[in-house]
Amino acid sequence: MAKFKVEEIAEKLGITVDEVYSKLKDNGVEEVERLNFLDDKLVTLLGLDPKKLQTEKRQEFLKKALERRKRHPKPKEVVLKEDAGKKEKKRLSKEELLKKKMELEKSLKKVDELRKKKETEKRKEIAEKVDKEVVEKKEAIKPEELKVQAENKVEKAEKVEVEEKSVEVETISKIKEKPTQEDKKDEKLEKVKSEEVKAEKIEKKRSGRPKTDKPRADKPKTQRYSHDKKGEDKKKTDFKGKGKDKDIKRDEEKQELTKELIIDKDKETVKKKRKDKDEIVEVKETKKPKAKKGAKKVKNIQKDILEGFDELELEEEIIKSESVVEEELIEKTDEVTEVKEEKKEKEEKSGPKQPVKPSKIEIGENVAITELARLMGIKANEIVKKLFEMGVMANINQSIDAETAQLLGAEYDIEVVVKVVTEDDLIPKYEDKPEDLKPRPPIVTVMGHVDHGKTSLLDKIRRTKIAEKEAGGITQHIGAYEVDLPQGKLVFLDTPGHEAFTTLRARGAQVTDIVILVVAADDGVMPQTKEAIDHSKAAGVPIVVAINKIDKPNANPEHVKSQLAELGIIPEEWGGSHQFQEVSAKTGQGIDELLERVLLEAEMLELKANPKRPAECVVIEAKLDKHRGAVATVIVQNGTLKKGDVFVVGAQYGKVRSMFNFIGRTVKEAGPSIPVELMGFSEVPEAGEKLIVLPNEKLAKQIADMRKEKKREKEMLEKSKVSLTDIFSKIQEGELQELNIIIKADVQGSVEALKSSLLKLSNPEVKVQVIHDGVGAISESDVLLAAASNAIIIGFNVRPDAKAKAAAEREKVEIHLYSVIYDAIEDVKKAIEGMLTPETKENIVGKVEIRKVFNISKVGRVAGCYVLEGKVTRNSNVRVLRDNVVVYDGKIGTLKRFQDDVKEVVAGYECGLTIDRYNDIKEGDILEVYELVEEKRTLDDVNSGDEK
């Protein structure tokens, strides 16, 4: 069965998720809020065709996939740059790289072999030339000279022989087995006769190249290893391909030359012997070459020798060039490695092609499929496929919730750990440096009893202190205004009374810095005066007393002072800590002094804020304007609010579109304590909500979404703030050290009696505090105070009014009503001690139908039953229903399956049973099996049950 996300369905229907839930509820579906996905049945209930939806989703998915493919075509192959000249693109595979490496090793081997060969060749050649010189000289010079020269040459040759013997011996022995010295002598003597012929032979061989003065560079041998750059390049390219042929050729040459060398050397030895035996005459008989020609030949030989050395140098070049080839190959290998590493890095950044599958991953409350794929090391397409199999329709660009991700993880054997990111983790933290903290104006609230002149005082201040300054007066009225005095600025919350103060506090926002308590000099302290004091005390806000209406003839400020002193508000002149000012809102008398006193109080508070940081504000009032949409008055508590700032407030986010100050003028920014009216909300925010400026819209949206989700969860949980039932557990958990109580009673006597008794319940672990008490019905203000102070309300012979009831429900405040003081005290005592008796509740565990009744002697009437639902347990409670009317309530006696006693029989099985002390059972009776469960008393139980 396919499943659809609630959000998708809402989108499809063009309604909100909450509307989807309420639609489902209307259709009789329970606990819909728990559903994140809706199955075919529910989707059909909402009037949609699941099959059609699925097809549409698939088509959409395919369409997106195609678009994506178009946007991201197949990535280009990684190309390796070859020689710059070739400009040929080549992509090296691992095999090719290995091949290259092997070639390189082979080349190095060849270079080694070549070097050895060359060394041998050169040595042989030099020896040969020396020999040749001897022969030629022998032909060209006189026998005496020849003798001397021959001797020199022989010595030379011998020297070479001695020097090279060790090298040659090895080479020679390989080619030809070396005869003993004596054998050699004989053999050589025999060969002496043909030495001239052989000399000619050698000459002939040499004459393969023209015997000219042309440089050896022209000669085929050196041509290959020409010293010029071109030659080097050629070598680089020729070497690989022709190396083998060259080797063979060189081997042949080497063999031939070695043979010649042996012969020549033998000849030398023979010559020496002959010289010793004066047999040199035979030599004289050979042709007599011209002396000039001989000299030229010597020159040539010298040249050849020099060239021989040149060739040695060339050889070095060859080796060098081989090294170049080697280096190039190494370079290429490095290049390939680099390219591979780059590729790897890229892959690491963009996600590997085939990553390793982990055993555990961490995700947030929601995770994008692509991200999940990366974390799991599984292709995103595969995940989409798997989700589809699981009945979750999601495309690659969508996100799934943590629960689905965990289920998916289980499919792949990957533990998916959900790390819940809280708002605190997301909201950037700012540390205010001491030097950035600047004094800010105090925010003042005026409170007092009805008709004591709060509004008059506020008006007077506004009119006298603002209107006179601002031409045209106040054109627009917002919930707060600023007053500039020579001593400093003051900000007044323009809503007199407790509403603003307590409502804001009940929502967790403490805005007020100072309270002006207005007490009419002709009326004195009244219940709301007392209430205002309690509110202020609970909030820890200092009070400045304004004794109003002193213009009235019956004004008695001294009486007011003494009354207030009784409530702990003692004037400074009496040694207390409170400032008192006599004023007249009517005449304006004492108003300046009052404001000065307020500023003095503010100075003592050292109110400071950092105007440099992003703003944090509190909504003090909000409304839906016909023309401007949602507007709200906010007070900046810290930082500076600027036009264009992105913010989150409650569960919505927005952007400051425009700002107006308290006289309706557009402003671009507002610093600490400044009230402004804002536009840029998507819905009307609630008073008391905090407005926080964030670095970007994405974050603001994320936080707003989180809050929405939290709000939904909270609504589902419906937790009360503090209840009698959980006081004990809260004390145990260390959450509760103070139990705040508000007492309301019909008469002052009862208030006092209750108060003193309850205060006596304080113990080392928990302190009972009566934060407010009074005579009269429980008001909305009481409830708001309770909400703000996490208090419970105890009413004695009084009831909450309609507004208070609504507020209590909204704010989740517990109200306990009593008509016996003792009960109230006992309940609070038991709550503190954790002794509140739990309530017993009934839990139906099974339904059994009696199908046959048997009369068994000594046992009585036995019911032959069939368990329809749940189970039936021995000794459990049972109710006998006949035509849906309870005819008996008792306990199960015996319970059998066939002949055996059993503890329980579950649905779908037959059993036999008796009911304790009840025989009047009949066929067709339904037995309702139930158990009694003890449950702690809930708020409702306490409220309804304790109303004695």
Ligand SMILES: Nc1nc2c(ncn2[C@@H]2O[C@H](COP(=O)(O)OP(=O)(O)OP(=O)(O)O)[C@@H](O)[C@H]2O)c(=O)[nH]1
């Ligand atoms: N003589 C005199 N009358 C005053 C003074 N201040 C207020 N009044 C009068 O007292 C009455 C009540 O004043 P409000 O300002 O409405 O009193 P409040 O406390 O705002 O009353 P609520 O809004 O009902 O709580 C009005 O008729 C005022 O004219 C004063 O200083 N002197």
